[in-house]
Amino acid sequence: MARKQGAAAEARAPATDLPAERLLGMYRTMVTTRAVDERMWLLQRQGAIAFTIPCKGQEAAQIGAVAAFDPSRDWFYPYYRDVGVMLSLGMTPRDVFLGGFGKFDDPESGGRQMPYHWSLPKARVVTGSSPVATQIPHAAGTGMALQLKGEDGVVFCSFGEGSTSKGDFHEGVNFAAVRKAPVIFFCENNQYAISEGLEKQMAVRSVAERAAAYGIPGESVDGNDVFATYAVVRRAVERARAGDGPTLVEARTYRLMAHSSGDDDRNYRTREEIAEWAKKDPIQLFKEQLIRQGVLDEARAQALSAEVADEVDAATDAAEQAPWPEVADATRFVYAEGGNGRGR
Amino acid sequence: MAASQSTAVAVKPKSNLEAVREAMREEMARDPRVILMGEDVGVRGGVFQASAGLYDQFGNKRVIDTPLAESVIVGAAIGAAVAGLRPIAEIQFADFSHPAFDQIVNEAARVRYRSRNGWGCPLVIRAPFGGGVHGGLYHSQSVEAFYAHVPGLKVVAPSTPGDMKGLLKSAIRDDDPVVFFEHKGIYGGPREVIPEGDHLVPIGKADVKRPGEHVSVIAYGLMLHRCLQAAEDLAGEGISVEVLDLRTLRPLDTEAILATARKTGRVCVVYEDNKALGVGAEVSALIAEQALFDLDAPIMRVAGPEVPAMPYAPPLEEWFMPSAEGIAEALRHLATF
Structure with missing residues (x-):
């Protein structure tokens, strides 16, 4: 049944309630996400930054999913590849690069965390760590807290399919399911946990099937299609906001780059496989959809890409010139220093 | 004795278990953000009855029976804490905190x-610890050294009902995560009269439970009581023992530790955990670094043996745990070094 629901959603796309202006904004965010992510890779290869963990190929899943949430009241537990989620929620390219360099003005951590370890209190994006799936119990707890406080926020919690093998996935999803907590568990199934393909990770055919074990809806959707992803996640958000509990959404997509700047993917997957998926590039697909709908045309797309390239150049420079953290800052905020967090 | 904001005196002596329950009840009544969550904490009132009555008083929204899954008990409490609540997460036995270690x-x-202070995590993780209750390898452990090693945590292990209540209330009000260890061997006694009213004991302050002149013994939890017994026994022999109750393991009360070391010049640290790389090592190193020339004897540690955990059979359990007699023997040796 879950799979049928997903298929139905895909068939309906790209019919959508999203207005043209919003769609253009999402397209721009997608293009910016790609440009930022590629710049991070370049900076790492130049030796300017130490590390990056690319999201190339997953932009539609990220931007389509987060579009279904209400940034004024919802809570977000993104995972490290979610550049598109963060740019959708108000993080700027400069912010991302500040984190890439580890500069003091990095809004996530003041240069303490590795790149792409998101935190943005003003947007209710909660700080995360590197061990995967650890945010899933947190999301369940935040969902429970919103219920207790009588607030109508919904919690976005994303992770890769590798995380669904972990105990914290089971414990967190089960907890949310038992309590009917308003949490959307959004799995960006990019087919690989570093070098390990799906057949080494799970015996089920789809991550969405795992939902049956928790008595919650599980839906699988084409994660390279913004409209399809948005439609499925939006229905899940509506259910959660109505008090009907969590949903597990699997967005089927593909990691076009290596796992991280420290990875070399040449010995575990073929160039042909990557080329096949590159043909389904989510940005190209979204662009074609928008052109068909008359929302975008080629000239406008080119102008937009040029604007984004300039923005990313300027953001890179600004971040590069920003000050480093002082060593004296490293001992601060081990514990509260009066007041409980600048964001709360 | 304990630093209290209260002057009123109640008459009825209370147990450590009652102290825990009272602290939670008072804080939940005072602050609607405080919730209690864990396995069996609700309808059942906790396997030790620490939360008996709280479910009826505060309801199932604030006293939450969770699935049997330690990582999500702590993890969901973190998610609730960042969202503005003040959760108390109960781990049924400290031995079971290991599945939640990552969280x-x-x-x-x-x-x-x-x-960098963007988020805070005001959370108390309560866990009964320690042996002497025939709990075998997995219901007897002293796990405090693992957590006391970690900057960002506060670790508390009170030994008397007044401290238990006052420190738990302080922990619930703290803006940072506090791991709160309750020695299950002293849940029932010894009892003491707890000051009435809003009785708070500050985190990070040790307490001299018995002043003395000749030797210092530093302990916490059940061992504190065995040290008091040893001190009483030695008093008859003319050996005056000062007993310092650490109460908080992180941050350690450096000042109080150094003060007693300088006062007597002879220090023994007693703990139930196995000896190597535990709390005793840190306390000893601190004294060695900062008060070496005030010492008249080598620092001594009396602690558990280097086996993985406490065995179940009564003679083996007795062998594992430092006894009042064993502590007295060590202090006798130290006094005459």
Whole structure:
């Protein structure tokens, strides 16, 4: 049944309630996400930054999913590849690069965390760590807290399919399911946990099937299609906001780059496989959809890409010139220093 | 004795278990953000009855029976804490905190630091610990050294009902994660009269439970009581023992530790955990670094043996745990070194 629901959603796309202006904004965010992510890779290869963990190929899943949430009241537990989620929620390219360099003005951590370890209190994006799936119990707890406080926020919690093998996935999803907590568990199934393909990770055919074990809806959707992803996640958000509990959404997509700047993917997957998926590039697909709908045309797309390239150049420079953290800052905020967090 | 904001005196002596329950009840009544969550804490009132009555008083929204899953008990409490609640997460036995170790150490302890104060994690993790209750390898452990090693956590292990209540109330009000260890061997006694009213004991302050002149013994939890017994026994022999109750293991009360070391010049640290790389090592190193020339004898440690955990059979359990007699023997040796 879950799979049928997903298929139905895909068939309906790209019919959508999203207005043209919003769609253009999402397209721009997608293009910016790609440009930022590629710049991070370049900076790492130049030796300017130490590390990056690319999201190339997953932009539609990220931007389509987060579009279904209400940034004024919802809570977000993104995972490290979610550049598109963060740019959708108000993080700027400069912010991302500040984190890439580890500069003091990095809004996530003041240069303490590795790149792409998101935190943005003003947007209710909660700080995360590197061990995967650890945010899933947190999301369940935040969902429970919103219920207790009588607030109508919904919690976005994303992770890769590798995380669904972990105990914290089971414990967190089960907890949310038992309590009917308003949490959307959004799995960006990019087919690989570093070098390990799906057949080494799970015996089920789809991550969405795992939902049956928790008595919650599980839906699988084409994660390279913004409209399809948005439609499925939006229905899940509506259910959660109505008090009907969590949903597990699997967005089927593909990691076009290596796992991280420290990875070399040449010995575990073929160039042909990557080329096949590159043909389904989510940005190209979204662009074609928008052109068909008359929302975008080629000239406008080119102008937009040029604007984004300039923005990313300027953001890179600004971040590069920003000050480093002082060593004296490293001992601060081990514990509260009066007041409980600048964001709360 | 304990630093209290209260002057009123109640008459009825109370147990450590009652102290825990009273602290939670008072804080939940005072602050609607305080919730209690854990396995069996609701309808059942906790396997030790620490939360008996709270479910009826505060309801199932604030006293939450969770699935049997330690990582999510702590992890969901973290998610509730960042969202503005003040959760108390009960781990049924400290031995079962290991499945939640990642959530406690990698997450709760680092939320504030890694977000550079963007987020805070006001959370209490309560866990009964320690042996002497025929709990075998997995219901007897002293796990405090694991957590006391971690900056970002506060670790508390009171030994008397007044401290238990006052420190738990302080822990619930703290803006940072506190791991709160309750020695299950002293849940029932010894009882003491707890000051009435809003009785608070500050985290990070040790307490001289018995002043003395000749030797200092430093302990916490059940061992504190065995040290008091040993001190009483030695008083008859003319050996005056000062007993310092650490109460908080992180941050350690450096001042109080150095003060007693300088006063007597002879220090023994007693703990139930196995000896190597435990609390005793840190206390000893601190004294060695900062008060070496005030010492008249080598620092001594009386602690558990280097076996993985406490065996179940009564003679083996007795062998594992430092006894009042064993402590007295060590202090006698120290006094005459």
